[in-house]
Amino acid sequence: MTEEFEPTIIAFLCKWCSSAGSDLAGVSRMEYPPNVTPIQVMCSGSVSPLYVFSAFHRGADGVLVSGCHPGDCHYIKGNYYARRKLSLVKKLLEYVGLEPERFQVSWVSAAEGQKYTRVIKDFVNELKPLGPQTKLRRSP
Amino acid sequence: MVNIDDLKTEAKRVLKGGNVKYIIGYGRASDTWKANPVFLRSPEDVDKLVWDPTCFHNLVRFLVDEKRRKAKEKPPDPRPVGIVAKGCDSRAIVVLLQEKFFERMDVFVLGVSCESTGMIDERKLAGKTAGKDVRRVAFGEDQKFVVETDAGTLEIAASEVLADRCLDCIANVPVISDHLLGDKTKRTVANPFRAVEKMESLSGDDRWSFWKDQLKKCIRCYACRSACPMCYCEECVVDTINFAVTAETSAEEKAQRIKWLEKSPVGSENVFYHLVRAIHLAGRCIDCGECERACPVNIPLRMLNKKLEKEAKELFGYDAGFDADQPALISCFRDGDPEDFIR
Numbered sequence: 219m220t221e222e223f224e225p226t227i228i229a230f231l232c233k234w235c236s237s238a239g240s241d242l243a244g245v246s247r248m249e250y251p252p253n254v255t256p257i258q259v260m261c262s263g264s265v266s267p268l269y270v271f272s273a274f275h276r277g278a279d280g281v282l283v284s285g286c287h288p289g290d291c292h293y294i295k296g297n298y299y300a301r302r303k304l305s306l307v308k309k310l311l312e313y314v315g316l317e318p319e320r321f322q323v324s325w326v327s328a329a330e331g332q333k334y335t336r337v338i339k340d341f342v343n344e345l346k347p348l349g350p351q352t353k354l355r356r357s358p
Numbered sequence: 359m360v361n362i363d364d365l366k367t368e369a370k371r372v373l374k375g376g377n378v379k380y381i382i383g384y385g386r387a388s389d390t391w392k393a394n395p396v397f398l399r400s401p402e403d404v405d406k407l408v409w410d411p412t413c414f415h416n417l418v419r420f421l422v423d424e425k426r427r428k429a430k431e432k433p434p435d436p437r438p439v440g441i442v443a444k445g446c447d448s449r450a451i452v453v454l455l456q457e458k459f460f461e462r463m464d465v466f467v468l469g470v471s472c473e474s475t476g477m478i479d480e481r482k483l484a485g486k487t488a489g490k491d492v493r494r495v496a497f498g499e500d501q502k503f504v505v506e507t508d509a510g511t512l513e514i515a516a517s518e519v520l521a522d523r524c525l526d527c528i529a530n531v532p533v534i535s536d537h538l539l540g541d542k543t544k545r546t547v548a549n550p551f552r553a554v555e556k557m558e559s560l561s562g563d564d565r566w567s568f569w570k571d572q573l574k575k576c577i578r579c580y581a582c583r584s585a586c587p588m589c590y591c592e593e594c595v596v597d598t599i600n601f602a603v604t605a606e607t608s609a610e611e612k613a614q615r616i617k618w619l620e621k622s623p624v625g626s627e628n629v630f631y632h633l634v635r636a637i638h639l640a641g642r643c644i645d646c647g648e649c650e651r652a653c654p655v656n657i658p659l660r661m662l663n664k665k666l667e668k669e670a671k672e673l674f675g676y677d678a679g680f681d682a683d684q685p686a687l688i689s690c691f692r693d694g695d696p697e698d699f700i701r
Contacts, residue, residue, distance in 0.1 A: 267633075267634070267637045268595065268618060268634060271630055271633050271634060271637075272618055272619075272630075275619065275626065275630050288693075288697075295691065298691035298693075298695070299688065299689075299691055301691065301695050301697060301700065302674065302687070302688050302691050302695055303688050305669075305673060305695070305696060305699060306637065306640045306641075306666060306669055306670070306673075306688070307637060308699055309665070309666070309669045309673075310633065310636060310637055310640075310662075310665065310666060311633075312562070313557070313558070313565065313662075313665045314565060314566065314569045314629070314633065314662075315562050315563060315564075315565035315566025315567070315568075315569055315570075316562070316566070317562060318562075322701060323699060323700045323701070324700060324701040325700060325701075337701055340701075353566055353570075353629075354626065354629060354630070355626060356620075356626045356627070357624050357625060357626045357627075
């Protein structure tokens with residue numbers, strides 16, 4: 219029996235909403251796949267496109283950027299900037315031929331532990347049939 | 359047509375009046391048919407100026423260097439620098455103004471209109487001259503270029519030898535200028551994104567194999583970075599220079615140093631570099647095509663830049679380099695920005 223492919227996901231979670239949301243999922247003992255490596259950032263707007271490219275470069279199979287819902291940003295408008303910037307990143311990655319499913323953005327508030335687990339579950343389910351990400355991965 | 363004498367007269371006038379520090383324009387080295395950048399410092403120098411279809415350089419790059427030089431001047435010379443700018447170059451100036459890289463009064467723009475033609479592509483021209491040495495290229499009548507070669511003079515239709523960027527150009531007339539030469543009729547381009555759309559119609563895997571093969575060629579000479587008027591970061595992500603290396607720094611420490619990417623010209627590192635370069639130019643690239651022209655291994659870099667230009671236009675209705683008072687693409691937002699990709 220062959221072992222099932224387990225994707226590695228790097229999740230950039232904003233400190234004020236998504237990170238707290240993932241925490242809520244944890245303390246509420248909700249179950250979700252253990253494929254995620256969360257990285258706390260101060261704001262989704264602080265996520266440079268470089269972080270995303272770098273995560274893929276170092277072997278992530280999927281990258282998630284998650285922040286507060288529009289209007290709820292702790293810094294008032296960080297997530298609006300993120301939305302613009304990341305939509306361009308997504309388009310660019312698709313354009314060079316990376317599968318669009320591999321880069322996801324979501325809005326998860328501090329109260330949405332349930333939504334966080336759902337986002338991760340869906341993400342993992344979408345990544346599994348794609349197999350390992352080799353396109354942008356650093357050559358050995 | 360732009361009359362070179364008008365350009366010389368105007369350049370002479372401002373140089374004589376001492377209104378400008380110097381003028382950056384196009385001249386010619388003795389042994390070549392291509393125009394070279396030339397710096398005019400005295401009124402007598404203006405005879406060096408030329409204007410022909412080989413003036414493809416984007417001279418705005420020199421304004422970036424000028425700013426660095428000015429910072430070291432004691433006392434700084436407050437006079438503006440004159441520059442001969444085509445439509446695309448003037449858009450580059452607008453983007454730099456928008457980013458407050460310099461002030462409007464720091465630059466004196468001698469705008470030249472490309473009218474209904476533009477600049478030639480050396481590679482396309484080489485295909486037309488059948489190995490003969492080119493001596494001169496000049497603008498001719500009826501959108502034709504007059505090419506003087508060793509074996510006589512040829513007339514070639516502009517559309518056959520124009521650079522791709524000129525075929526897709528949406529600003530043949532300079533956007534800003536202090537003195538504008540040539541016809542001011544704006545030209546319309548049916549679809550400046552043809553090549554990008556063709557690329558988009560391919561499947562993801564086909565696109566990847568295309569880009570993989572193209573970017574594999576990159577030798578990381580950074581000519582694209584050096585030619586680009588927008589690449590002015592003090593420290594580029596690819597060369598990490600702020601790491602103090604002393605006599606005590608061990609080899610291991612140097613190797614362990616965290617860096618975004620390796621310098622070696624390997625496929626994966628090249629892809630990373632070019633992705634970063636492209637995203638840094640999102641909403642800033644004015645499609646002067648200098649990166650592609652400077653590339654020694656013919657990577658179609660414009661295709662990457664053009665894609666983001668297209669997205670900026672389609673998603674956010676943004677055209678780079680037309681309005682210096684407008685905020686830059688990613689330093690502003692609207693409530694109604696597209697959100698369909700977010701979960």
